[in-house]
Amino acid sequence: MKIKIYILTIIFIFNISHIFGKDIDKNLIYKNLRCLVCQGQSISDSNSDFAQTVKLVVNDLIKQGKSEDEIYSFMADKYGEWIVYKPQLNKQNFILWLFPYVILVSGGLIILYQFRKKREKT
Amino acid sequence: MQRIIKFTFILILIFTIGIFYLSLKKDNNYSTVNLVGKKIHNVKLESFEEDKLFTLEDLKKNNFTLINFWASWCAPCRAEHPILMNLNKTQKLKMVGVNFKDKKKNAESFLNDLGNPYDFIARDELGKQSINFGIYGIPETILINKELLIIKKYVGPLNKQDYYKILEIVSNL
Numbered sequence: 001m002k003i004k005i006y007i008l009t010i011i012f013i014f015n016i017s018h019i020f021g022k023d024i025d026k027n028l029i030y031k032n033l034r035c036l037v038c039q040g041q042s043i044s045d046s047n048s049d050f051a052q053t054v055k056l057v058v059n060d061l062i063k064q065g066k067s068e069d070e071i072y073s074f075m076a077d078k079y080g081e082w083i084v085y086k087p088q089l090n091k092q093n094f095i096l097w098l099f100p101y102v103i104l105v106s107g108g109l110i111i112l113y114q115f116r117k118k119r120e121k122t
Numbered sequence: 123m124q125r126i127i128k129f130t131f132i133l134i135l136i137f138t139i140g141i142f143y144l145s146l147k148k149d150n151n152y153s154t155v156n157l158v159g160k161k162i163h164n165v166k167l168e169s170f171e172e173d174k175l176f177t178l179e180d181l182k183k184n185n186f187t188l189i190n191f192w193a194s195w196c197a198p199c200r201a202e203h204p205i206l207m208n209l210n211k212t213q214k215l216k217m218v219g220v221n222f223k224d225k226k227k228n229a230e231s232f233l234n235d236l237g238n239p240y241d242f243i244a245r246d247e248l249g250k251q252s253i254n255f256g257i258y259g260i261p262e263t264i265l266i267n268k269e270l271l272i273i274k275k276y277v278g279p280l281n282k283q284d285y286y287k288i289l290e291i292v293s294n295l
């Protein structure tokens with residue numbers, strides 16, 4: 001029984017430390033940054049001079065201990081929101097963010113209404 | 123309820139068509155020229171010749187600083203060079219040239235041939251410092267004030283209109 005508890009404790013500690021010490025995936029960051037001098041390519045896909053330089057800077061920022069969001073904010077500050085594939089919610093783009101949810105809710109309501117109507121008839 | 127459904131459908135249709143219409147009219151070439159009013163920070167430019175660093179404190183000493191990113195291998199940089207030479211005559215403007223991903227020997231011969239318009243020349247061998255200024259190609263030029271705010275950004279070679287605009291901004295102090 002004691003051995004089981006020890007094993008479970010070790011697994012639990014390992015998982016906790018894994019969650020908190022989560023490594024930053026630099027390739028994921030490259031994929032989420034747009035290459036500004038390419039046609040529809042991310043920094044990850046591109047071999048352009050600009051993409052190579054951005055990769056170097058992202059690596060430096062990771063070494064400095066910056067988080068993924070901090071890196072995106074840094075790049076957006078220098079090049080505008082366009083450089084990030086997933087822009088932050090702000091005044092300019094809130095309609096774009098909310099629109100799918102509005103469609104989803106209104107679609108659901110329409111289906112519900114039709115369903116009720118059909119039920120009443122029968 | 124039928125009315126609400128029709129109204130919602132028409133509203134969505136108008137919205138979608140509107141977005142398409144606006145997107146078609148929009149210029150698809152992204153440019154950072156409108157990214158003005160931002161403050162520059164974390165700047166440590168390595169001097170071209172001496173073992174010296176050019177920092178934000180140095181930039182704060184001038185009322186206006188024009189930071190030009192150039193390289194000897196860049197043909198448009200050659201085209202804008204006479205404009206930079208003329209801007210150098212303006213007393214109120216300090217000029218910093220950042221030599222971008224270039225060979226020192228080639229850069230020196232470029233300046234020997236065409237003249238040196240810069241008060242300070244920095245070196246950015248890997249291009250990493252240029253990212254701090256939001257540069258994505260050269261030539262690019264940034265006009266900043268004493269508060270280190272970007273007043274104007276020029277993507278591509280400077281032309282005569284840009285020259286007069288810079289003079290106007292600088293002389294309005």
